[in-house]
Amino acid sequence: MFRAKSTLEQWRILQSVVDYGGYAKAAEKLNKSQSSLNHAVAKLQNQLGITLLEVKGRKAYLTSAGETMLRRSRQIMQDVQALESLAQTLDKGWEPEIIVATEILYPKSHLYQVLNDFLPQSRGSRLKIREEVISGSLEAVKSKSADIVVTNLVPQGYLPNTLCTVGMIAVCAADNQSIARQPMKQEELANNLQLVISETGTTKNELGWLKAEQRWTVDNFHEAILILKTGIGFCWVPTEMATPLIDSGELREITITDYHRREVAMHLVLPDRDNAGPGTLLLEKLFYYHHELLSKEED
Template sequence: MDKIFRAKSTLEQWRILQSVVDYGGYAKAAEKLNKSQSSLNHAVAKLQTQLGIQLLEIKGRKAFLTNAGETMLRRARQILQDVEALESLADTLNKGWEPEITCSVELIYPKEILYQILKQFLPQSRGSRIKIIDAVISGSEEAINEKTVDLAITNIVPKGHLANTLCSVKMIPVTSINNTEISSDEISQDQLANSLQIVISDTGKAKRSQGWLKAEQRWTVANFHEALSILATDIGFCWIPESIAKPYLTRKEIRKIKIKHYDERHIPLHLVIPDRDNVGPATLLLEKLFYQYHQLEC
């Protein structure tokens, strides 16, 4: 049978030692902790005896860490922080604050906006973890209907759910700057249909197609990074969010395709809380930050 570990020291002893060091002596630490100076002396002396090493040495009226004390207190600080965070989490859970928020985010939603909103959320998150699921077409719709996520950014709002529109994403058709198979002049939709189209895979079980998919020859990939990698080989074209395409257009690695009467499309993106009756305060805070960023009053 394994021997049961029994701690020689207590968290309170380490907290007292930390205070004595941080405040430069027993007198100031006693004042801050609202304890007697003698009780602090006794606690530190007992801690040193229990551990069998000297942690502090007194020089004049100030207490200084020994080399061993410095090493031990450095580890103790982390433990004290972890315990504080653990107890804070217990308090948070008791109040109904979610330990984790799962978000389904349509792949075309601008990542730079998403990261700015999450950055604002972090200081107020109370330790809630964030799980981001990239969704395409029916993927977010299914997540909403099945209530497998707490919050969804989607271009499809399922029946029975209310949504607020956050923004509209401009999609543009692009190809490699060196692709000679697709004319740099204005072309018709029928002409473009003869070219290879790179499309992003629907993440839902329905595997529906959406938007302009007239081309008979299609290659399906998981994300826009893969699509751009294929375009870099000077074949095919793809509809890509303008925000993603912009740096590639600036570097002249890709070019926008000029289509007669139709060279861009706009896709609205909405925010949906799938289970509004049981939504937690952390998810509501995150929702509020999305609305604030997009200057919506909801």
């Protein structure tokens, strides 16, 4: 029977040394002594018979063999974590925490109603609600860092259910003088300063409606609207959010002759359906009930 020469803890230490750029920082993050980390990595290298790290100055660098082994070790750690998560699910226990990641464009009115319906049935589960922007929601699915994801982008291999579509319109301050001439073409609008919402993912997506050369990046639509009201720039804003501000005379819609209002589909995905617990599955159903994709009679 195979007996491993190395331990998961040794690999965790190696990963930390690499991720934090050296033994000193890794020791601080892991709350261990630097000497214990040195010993663990040295023992790991000795057990495997290969050099994984080389120390130059105060930094530790991976060897080519170390890069390969580290990459495989990360996958093994993820597999072990998934295995232990599966064990928790198999005993039919209710999840102590459910992570919900939603694309920033998904209307809050929908989200809050679903959460309100979930509360009396939640059995004390903690909800961690995360707001993502464009690539962030895509990466939440790929990395399985959330139990439920509402996203506008779906990676290959996943079968989403479309909840709704969100309209997007270009708006500016009602008294914005630099965008006073209307209607205008897309290329004319692109010559103006655009306010965009910062993506939460590491991979940036250059969507067609985010291509103005001049742009300021902010964290959310609330900040963007505050800047718009001062007379600066334009922004693509969800129709539901923009309409009250247009009706009140604070903002105005920009008429673009060669571009219709953009519709963005919002999809629901369970990144790890095989290991989804009863609370996650209930929350999924509540999203479907709310968007009338499933009736309680059909359930």
